[in-house]
Amino acid sequence: MQIHADPITVNCRKVLAGLDFLGIPFELVHVDYFTGAHKVEPYLSINPNASVPSLVDGDLVLWESNAILQYAADKAGMERAYPKDLKKRADINRWMLWESSSWFPACYLYLVENCVKPLLGGQPDADVLAAHDAHFHKLASILDNRLADRPWVTGNTPTIADIALAAPMHLHGWQKLPLAQHKNLSRWLTQNVESLPSWQKTWVGEGFTTKKQSAVLAEA
Ligand SMILES: N[C@@H](CCC(=O)N[C@@H](CS)C(=O)NCC(=O)O)C(=O)O
Structure with missing residues (x-):
């Protein structure tokens, strides 16, 4: 593959x-x-x-x-990460479709304004960010509510839906995603997703680098 x-x-x-x-x-x-x-x-x-x-x-x-x-x-027959049970699978598929159609574009705007533009020598457009604010919070609240009573998006164990939903937020600090009011979402992202070994192994940092500073220093 x-x-x-x-x-x-x-x-x-x-x-x-x-x-x-x-x-x-x-x-x-x-x-x-x-x-x-x-x-x-x-x-x-x-x-x-x-x-x-x-x-x-x-x-x-x-x-x-x-x-x-x-x-x-x-x-791979990974039923735990993508169950075949009709209702569980429908739930996971729903969140993955929502991620692709709604959540990714909502988070991507912050990546463009706060990460890409400054990297290319420009400035974030405060008007664009302000105009987008309500839409982002509406969507973030949907995910936040879902995470109010469960550690992972579709239950007690992580599935591919969690990986999909976390990806658009993967540089949330640098993106300046306004997450403070979304406590459940923040907890899920920073305590659960970011603790997954697979998330840590695929680390991407500020400046779009996959090299941690310690590795850069070791190479110098
Ligand atoms: N819905 C597609 C979106 C793929 C996508 O937009 N990828 C970005 C990188 S995250 C890209 O290659 N964009 C093209 C570009 O910026 O030129 C997917 O989930 O694979």
Whole structure:
């Protein structure tokens, strides 16, 4: 199984953390996001959307990060992470669809304004952020309410829905995501998700780096 990805991006980290969480071995084919390798051949023949990640498994070519996690979990028979029970699966699928259609774009705006723009020498647009505020809090409250009485989004154990939902927030400090009022969501993210070994192994830090400062110093 090959994963074509750049580990620094939201949806790639999602898949890399998710596959590690599922215990599935794969070959990482690096697609350099910052040089635009996802916008040209040969990658475009794999994913005509010009976005990462993608999976290649024999004759199956699959894009959409959540579809990749669902396929991989089923292929590995990881029922705990993606139960076959009809209602449990419907719940997980619902949150993964919500993540892709609503939550990812809501969090991505903060990534663009507070991380990408300053990195390229620009400034966050305070008006854009202010106009988005109510929409973000509406969605964050939905997730926060869900987490009020359970440690993980769909129950007492983590599933691929938790990995998917956490990914758009993976740089929450640098993104300046306004999480303070969403106590359940914050607890789930910082105490539960960020404690998962698979989350820690796929660490991405400020400046879009996968190298921790100690590793950088050791190399110098
Ligand atoms: N819904 C897709 C979204 C994929 C996506 O937008 N990936 C971003 C990186 S996180 C990307 O490659 N964007 C293209 C670009 O910025 O040029 C998925 O979940 O795989």
